[in-house]
Amino acid sequence: MFALIDCNNFYVSCERIFNPLLEGVPVVVLSNNDGCIISRSNEAKALGLKMGEPVFKRKDLIAQQNVRVYSSNYALYGDISHRVMNTLRDFSPFIEIYSIDEAFIDLKGIRTDFTIYGQNIRKTIQKDIGMPIGIGIAPTKSLAKIANRIAKKRTGVFAIETENQRLWALANTPVEDIWGVGRRYAILLKKHGVNTALDFTNLSTDWIRRHMTVQGHRLKEELRGKSCIDLETIMPPKKSIATTRAFGKKLSDIEVIKESVSSHATTCAAKLRKQKSVARFVTIFIHTDPFSETQKYVLRSITVTLPVASNSDSIITKAAINGLKKVFIPNLLYKKAGVIVSEICPENAIQQNLFEHYDSNKLNSVSKVTDFLNAKYGKSTVKLAVQGNSRDWKVKQEKKSPAYTTRWDEIIEVRNL
DNA sequence: TCTGGGGTCCTAGGACCC
């Protein structure tokens, strides 16, 4: 049996842990640049605020209903996520961290009644961390997802153990709420008279294969109770790593854009070092505002191949800047830039280049020292000169809560009133 | 004025190999 643990309204719930005044009132958390609504409390959902909605379109409602608005605070959310995952490990050694706010665990060997066990997990996470969660329990991961959705509407825990429970759960799940059915498939399926998960399991395998590939087939089997998707307890290394940001304001000066691109490049290099990998491809892109009505949308990108795979700040950054120079067109107003590294392999298995020689030891020592200093004294304590000091490209974050758990100078204050 | 960021998997078709 699998259990899917999912935090309720995760980012909003993180904000509430350190600010109890946010309980019971509408709260939303915004995406980077304070652009879109990406997390909503139940009260905010009830007001009709939608996931992914641009916040400026709803500012009247937000003001009128006194909705509390926060910029995203990933240092806080990442730390709370770790706490939740570590607590879950006490309940099962077999855990797959599926996303920042979700985990699957395997319940093999659990002798207690599953629902009672689930309630136990819920109470513990609530009491120890202050995070509300929902738990779905079922014989396959896809069914656990479905059970989780039902759990949230009820007492927080729901288990699919009998055939009747399975059929009931499927009949009460709209097809668009199935894990693996997105917008396109939902439209297609409804056109064929498939409205519930139960309808989906009654489709012919042949039809599903043809229209939804092998993944659709797997999904059907999972929903019928045959487990096809295993628990992945060890996280495979990433095959591509991206760092991309919209600018705080539109930019046309290549010197400023260079600062952002080199910062993204060093961030990618640091992420590579963290997973002990190197990359051979460095892709850089810039684009103008896709929503602009006055300027045509322009997207430019290029992929630079390194002679030898690397995770060094200076090598990745150099490649990214060279790429930027090639794709940059003057006199356009750019809105966003990004760096993506790919063709990733383990750092101890680098294919050397026959014609060019690198002293990689020297570069590795530099990286080790910068990683150490930046870990100890804070991000960007040491950086490349080309990253500059301009603030123009930095994201807008006007309503960020303190990094309560990860910075000494932002730690919560307790006063005796 | 104002619209996020970071990933994965699968398939079809073309180019190429022996």
Add this chain to the structure above:
DNA sequence: TCTGGGGTCCTAGGACCC
């Protein structure tokens, strides 16, 4: 009249997830 069989690699595009 008439033209094999078996395979790999790469890319673009489409779908999905949080």
